[in-house]
Every structure is written in structure tokens, then in C-alpha cells.
Amino acid sequence: MQRKHAIYIKNSRSSSCWNRSGLTGVFLILLLLVSSADMTGQNRLLKKADEAYSEFNYNKALKRYQRVASKGDSRYHVTKRIADCYRQLNMPTHAVEWYEKAIAFHDVDAETYYHLGLALRTLKRYEESDVYLDRFHTIMRTHKPRQGLSAEDYLYHLRSDSGRFSVSHLNINSSYSEFGPALLDNKELVFSSNRPGKSYIRHLDTRNNQPFFDLYSAKVENATQLSFPHPFLPGIKTGLNDGPVSFTSDGQQMYITRNIDENPEGVSEMDVFVVRKREGKWQKTLSSLPLKIKGYSIAHPAISPDNERLYFSSDMPGGYGGMDLYYSERRGGFLSQPVNLGPHINTPGNEVFPFIDSKGRLFFASDGLPGLGGLDIFVVLAMAEGFSNPHNLGPGINSPYDDFSLIWNEANDGGYFASNRPGGMGEDDLYAFKAQSPLTFTQVKGTITNETTGQPEEDVSISVFKNEDIPVASFESDEDGFFSIHLLSDETYTVRFRKRMMQPIEKTITPDEMKAFGILNFSFDLAPR
Known part of the structure; x- marks a missing residue:
């Protein structure tokens, strides 16, 4: 690029027309040359910043990206990379600031919404976090793993199990x-x-x-x-x-x-x-x-x-x-x-x-499953085929x-x-935990049929609550009328079965009915209205 401009200047100087307009043209060319040199320097610096980032040297990469940004290059890649560096350096406040700048670009990708949502969650800004995480899942067409609950209900459910x-x-x-x-x-x-x-x-x-x-x-x-x-x-x-x-x-x-x-x-x-x-x-x-x-x-x-x-x-x-x-x-x-x-x-x-x-x-640990922020700890239970759905261990641990x-x-x-939670001595600290009540589960499963036809009833809405009003899960029966869920064995649950044009059914399950890692089988008939 510089070589082309040099040839162009030489040709201009060989021209016989050295009037005011010719001088203006020369100045414009010189400005283009300087601008081109600056751009070349910025491209070189950006390349070095990308190299440092690819080598996980986030401190060095951040300084280089900031230098590129300070020269007026506010392209999406630079803005996002500055946010990424702050995220990798565990500086969520700055990460949020730069991710919010990044999403203002028209070419923003789904990953940026995802990391912005996680960073906001670390700052306990849950409602804002859910907006961007939902946007990410919509773009990616992936499932929002909240056990069928709204973001607000899921967070309410997590916080309800704080003394375990x-x-x-x-x-x-x-x-x-x-x-x-x-x-x-x-x-x-x-x-x-x-x-x-x-x-x-x-x-x-x-x-x-x-x-x-x-x-x-x-x-x-x-x-x-x-x-x-x-x-x-x-x-x-x-x-x-x-x-x-x-x-x-x-x-x-x-x-x-x-x-x-x-x-x-x-x-x-x-x-x-x-x-x-x-x-x-x-x-x-x-x-x-x-x-x-x-x-x-x-x-x-x-x-x-x-x-x-x-x-x-x-x-x-x-x-x-x-x-x-x-x-x-x-x-x-x-x-x-x-x-x-x-x-x-x-x-x-x-x-x-x-x-x-x-x-x-x-x-x-996962930062992709919904939780309280950052990495949360989950448990899944071994089944005949694979594992159960993940269960968040809740406040205290998380x-x-x-x-x-x-x-x-x-x-x-x-x-x-x-954990790197506040109150420790270093960046990550070790903690001991004691279970105040056993972390045991019971698999509750069954089949729903039509009382009149005797055929399996699919798409029955199943809502699970504990202590009468705390939402736990919301899902539907499958094409065979089958449903299954793992529930903590020391809680009292209310399970409600509903379908349009059918009589609703409600079932209460007590801790006395639930045994550690046991299975409760239920069969229900839904009657037409």
C-alpha cells in the first residue's frame, strides 16, 4: 500500500501543473499517506493483540486492544476483545461496560449476548442478565434449561433452598x-x-x-x-x-x-x-x-x-x-x-x-446452566440410561x-x-461444607391416560410446587402419556395435571412417601369435562 502511494506522488511531482489546486492535491495525497501509515501501524498492533489473546496473555492483549481503540478504531472485533479480556481477567464490571458497547454494533454475534448475560449475573443484575441470555438462546435455537420455569420463578426456586x-x-x-x-x-x-x-x-x-x-x-x-x-x-x-x-x-x-x-x-x-x-x-x-x-x-x-x-x-x-x-x-x-x-x-x-x-x-460446575452467577455447581443422578436433568445445589454452595x-x-x-466469592484470602479459596439435611432424591414418574378412551394422554401440563407455592418445574407428558422428574426427598410437593377440555387433577407427595433414591410410580386418568 505504501509503495503504491510513493509511485503516485512521484508521478504527481513530474506534472507541469504546480498551481494552487496541484498543491492541494499533493497535501491530500500526503494526508492519505499518513493515514495509510497509521492504518498499517494499527493493523500491525491489532495483529499483535490477537496473537497475545490467542496465547491467553490477556493482560498484554488488553493493553494492545486499548491502544488500537484509543486511536479511534472502534470496530466490533476490538470492542468485543476488550470485553473478553476483562472477562478472562475476572473483572466483570469492566466486562459488562465493554460488552454493552459491543452489542451496539450491527454485526454482534450470539456469543457476545451470552457473555454479557453471564457477566451481569455475576453482578447480581439478574433481570438484565436474563434478557441477554434469552436473546442468545433465541439466536442459537437452544433450550433454556430452567426446568420449564420463567427466569423469575427459577431464581425464586433456587433461593428457597438456602439452608441445606x-x-x-x-x-x-x-x-x-x-x-x-x-x-x-x-x-x-x-x-x-x-x-x-x-x-x-x-x-x-x-x-x-x-x-x-x-x-x-x-x-x-x-x-x-x-x-x-x-x-x-x-x-x-x-x-x-x-x-x-x-x-x-x-x-x-x-x-x-x-x-x-x-x-x-x-x-x-x-x-x-x-x-x-x-x-x-x-x-x-x-x-x-x-x-x-x-x-x-x-x-x-x-x-x-x-x-x-x-x-x-x-x-x-x-x-x-x-x-x-x-x-x-x-x-x-x-x-x-x-x-x-x-x-x-x-x-x-x-x-x-x-x-x-x-x-x-x-x-x-457450569456457567451455561442457569444459576446464581459465574460457575455454579450442579448434580445429576445415574439412571438406567444416562443421567437425570441437572439440579443446582443452591445458595451456600453457590x-x-x-x-x-x-x-x-x-x-x-x-x-x-x-470459590472466588468475597471474604476469602486469595483469588480462589477452598471451603469446607456440611450437609445440614441429606441431599437425596426420589424419581417421581407415571403415565397419564384418557379415562374414556384408555389411550395415553400426551401434552398434559404438569406443574410442580413445593410448600404449596414455590415453583419447582413445569413440563408436559410425552406422546405415550409418560412423565418423570427427580425431586428432593425431604420436601412436600404439590403436582398439578391440566389439559384443555379435561378435568384437572392435583396430587400431594409427602417426605414419608419418598425414600432416598427410590422411585414413586403414579398412574392417572384424566376425565373429559
């Missing part, structure tokens, strides 16, 4: 980050932290200028008091991030997430490795699992109690969003190809940090901030999780 867990801050937290707890033999808590170690060499993560994460362990003295943390297996430490981990129930194997060498594009990926214990000692040789696809990551391993199924998160192709949940089964000593848990669990957002307990309940990496202890009466 008590939460305590742990004494092992630092001014840095701690997350990813795992229990070894139910006596030792192993976790990841980026607190400074004893090494004189400090490697910093370019994304946030913080140290990389290493593994630490602390003896469990009681649920909330642990011994002073010490490095765990320093012999397998790398120069990048190590953890989180998951132990087999016999304590003889450990699955660990770690960064691997950067790919040719400079993007660091994650992989899962297994470490084995021989004669009571952990080996220093790690084996990579045959699950990773080049160019993508797998992370956050969670091994089932019987050691037969490994759950993990991945952004591999074929998923439904950013990070999806997968599992791989052990068959003849080998792990099967990854199986996606499907769209009723995975969303256009991120599903991460799975944990499977001794009862077969799968816990995980907050308007990021709540994730939950595990249960051996007694299944409490456990640990991580």
Missing part, C-alpha cells in the same frame, strides 16, 4: 489461589495452588502474571482444620500448571491435569496423565492417556469409585460449547473412546470439574461468583469446594 449446606473457610488458604481439592485415603487433602514455592526461579503465567500452579497437601485434622500445607510429589512437578488430581478409591493411582509443551501455534494445551504407586511409593514416571486430540485439551479427571469410568472436561470437536463433560470406560484394561454426556448436561457454555461419589452422583471443583468425603455428609 453450612460453609466454612479453610485455614490453609493463602493470598494466592487454591482450588481442585481431592481426598487421599480420606486423611489427606491434595489441592492446586499458585502460592510461591521455595524455588528461586519464578515462572509466571502470561495470562495473569501469576505463578503457575503446583500440588500441595495437608493432613485433615477435622472437617475445617488442616495441617500446614506442603508440596505434594515435588518430583513430578513441571514448569507449567499441575493439577487438579483425582485418586482411585484404593489410593494406588492418581490422575492429574497438566499443561503440555506448547504446540507450534504457541497455544499451551492440557492433558491428563496417570501416576501409579509401587510398593507404597509414588512413581516419578507419568503415562499420558490415549484420549487427547491434537490441538485440543482434556482436563479435570474424575475416576469413579469402581475405577471403571473416567470423567473429564474437553473442548474437542463434536461438543456443544466451550468445555464439555465426557467419560471413557475401561474395557479389557483399555479406555474406550470418549463419550459426550449430551445436550441436557452440556451447554453452549462450559461444563468443568466433574466428581463422581460413592452413590453414583455426578457433580460438576454464589454470584465462581463456585467449582466440589468433592464429597467418604461419609457423604460433607466435603470441599473452591
Whole structure:
């Protein structure tokens, strides 16, 4: 571009017409040259900003995007990327400010509405959040997973279950980050932290200028008091991030997430490795699992109690969003190809940090399922085929901030999780929780038929309430007249069945009728009016 302008100026100067209009033309050409040089510089700076962003160096990318924006380039890409950087740096107020600028462009994409909605939720601006999340789901033609409730009713339902867990801050937290707890033999808590170690060499993560994460362990003295943390297996430490981990129930194997060498594009990926214990000692040789696809990551391993199924998160192709949940089964000593848990669990957002307990309940964190803000923790129940719909654990465990990496202890009466909620010591802190009432469910299912014809009655509206007026779910019977829902076993529910031109039916279900992980079968006949 500059070369073309240079030739043009030379040709102009060879002209014999050097009057006022000729000088004006020269000045205009010079202005174009300067403008072109500025544009070239901006394009170069934008390219460098994009490179820093693709390498997860959000601090550097943000500064470069801001420089581009300050030069008057207010294109959508730059505006959105500034918002994305603030989001990645956990600065939701600034992220909202720039996402709101981004949606003013005519070429705004669905993802921008999605991230604006999540950022607003972190700031407890729920009504505004729901507007943009609904817009996202409309554009993407995806289901709004609120159990059939309106946004207001769903939030009311979540907040109604606020006393189920008590939460305590742990004494092992630092001014840095701690997350990813795992229990070894139910006596030792192993976790990841980026607190400074004893090494004189400090490697910093370019994304946030913080140290990389290493593994630490602390003896469990009681649920909330642990011994002073010490490095765990320093012999397998790398120069990048190590953890989180998951132990087999016999304590003889450990699955660990770690960064691997950067790919040719400079993007660091994650992989899962297994470490084995021989004669009571952990080996220093790690084996990579045959699950990773080049160019993508797998992370956050969670091994089932019987050691037969490994759950993990991945952004591999074929998923439904950013990070999806997968599992791989052990068959003849080998792990099967990854199986996606499907769209009723995975969303256009991120599903991460799975944990499977001794009862077969799968816990995980999601920012795509509706909740209180940021990452919320959910549970799904194992069924004959797949899992139940996700259940939000509610206030206490969840907050308007990021709540994730939950595990249960051996007694299944409490456990640990991580959160960046206010009141902690660092960016992410570890918390202990205690279940004040059992987290048990009953599957309520049945078939609805027409009293006159005896045929299944489809599209019957089914509304579930607890304590008479708190909405829990709203759905319809299928073409076979069948319905099914999992409900907490310690609540009293009212279930209402309605269909146009049919007599309505109402059924009350009490805790005495519901048993832990039991099944209640009901059959109803609807009579014509």
C-alpha cells in the first residue's frame, strides 16, 4: 500500500501543473499517506493483540486492544476483545461496560449476548442478565434449561433452598489461589495452588502474571482444620500448571491435569496423565492417556469409585460449547473412546470439574446452566440410561461468583469446594461444607391416560410446587402419556395435571412417601369435562 502511494506522488511531482489546486492535491495525497501509515501501524498492533489473546496473555492483549481503540478504531472485533479480556481477567464490571458497547454494533454475534448475560449475573443484575441470555438462546435455537420455569420463578426456586449446606473457610488458604481439592485415603487433602514455592526461579503465567500452579497437601485434622500445607510429589512437578488430581478409591493411582509443551501455534494445551504407586511409593514416571486430540485439551479427571469410568472436561470437536463433560470406560484394561454426556448436561457454555461419589452422583460446575452467577455447581443422578436433568445445589454452595471443583468425603455428609466469592484470602479459596439435611432424591414418574378412551394422554401440563407455592418445574407428558422428574426427598410437593377440555387433577407427595433414591410410580386418568 505504501509503495503504491510513493509511485503516485512521484508521478504527481513530474506534472507541469504546480498551481494552487496541484498543491492541494499533493497535501491530500500526503494526508492519505499518513493515514495509510497509521492504518498499517494499527493493523500491525491489532495483529499483535490477537496473537497475545490467542496465547491467553490477556493482560498484554488488553493493553494492545486499548491502544488500537484509543486511536479511534472502534470496530466490533476490538470492542468485543476488550470485553473478553476483562472477562478472562475476572473483572466483570469492566466486562459488562465493554460488552454493552459491543452489542451496539450491527454485526454482534450470539456469543457476545451470552457473555454479557453471564457477566451481569455475576453482578447480581439478574433481570438484565436474563434478557441477554434469552436473546442468545433465541439466536442459537437452544433450550433454556430452567426446568420449564420463567427466569423469575427459577431464581425464586433456587433461593428457597438456602439452608441445606453450612460453609466454612479453610485455614490453609493463602493470598494466592487454591482450588481442585481431592481426598487421599480420606486423611489427606491434595489441592492446586499458585502460592510461591521455595524455588528461586519464578515462572509466571502470561495470562495473569501469576505463578503457575503446583500440588500441595495437608493432613485433615477435622472437617475445617488442616495441617500446614506442603508440596505434594515435588518430583513430578513441571514448569507449567499441575493439577487438579483425582485418586482411585484404593489410593494406588492418581490422575492429574497438566499443561503440555506448547504446540507450534504457541497455544499451551492440557492433558491428563496417570501416576501409579509401587510398593507404597509414588512413581516419578507419568503415562499420558490415549484420549487427547491434537490441538485440543482434556482436563479435570474424575475416576469413579469402581475405577471403571473416567470423567473429564474437553473442548474437542463434536461438543456443544466451550468445555464439555465426557467419560471413557475401561474395557479389557483399555479406555474406550470418549463419550459426550449430551445436550441436557452440556451447554453452549462450559461444563468443568466433574466428581463422581460413592452413590453414583455426578457433580460438576457450569456457567451455561442457569444459576446464581459465574460457575455454579450442579448434580445429576445415574439412571438406567444416562443421567437425570441437572439440579443446582443452591445458595451456600453457590454464589454470584465462581463456585467449582466440589468433592464429597467418604461419609457423604460433607466435603470441599473452591470459590472466588468475597471474604476469602486469595483469588480462589477452598471451603469446607456440611450437609445440614441429606441431599437425596426420589424419581417421581407415571403415565397419564384418557379415562374414556384408555389411550395415553400426551401434552398434559404438569406443574410442580413445593410448600404449596414455590415453583419447582413445569413440563408436559410425552406422546405415550409418560412423565418423570427427580425431586428432593425431604420436601412436600404439590403436582398439578391440566389439559384443555379435561378435568384437572392435583396430587400431594409427602417426605414419608419418598425414600432416598427410590422411585414413586403414579398412574392417572384424566376425565373429559
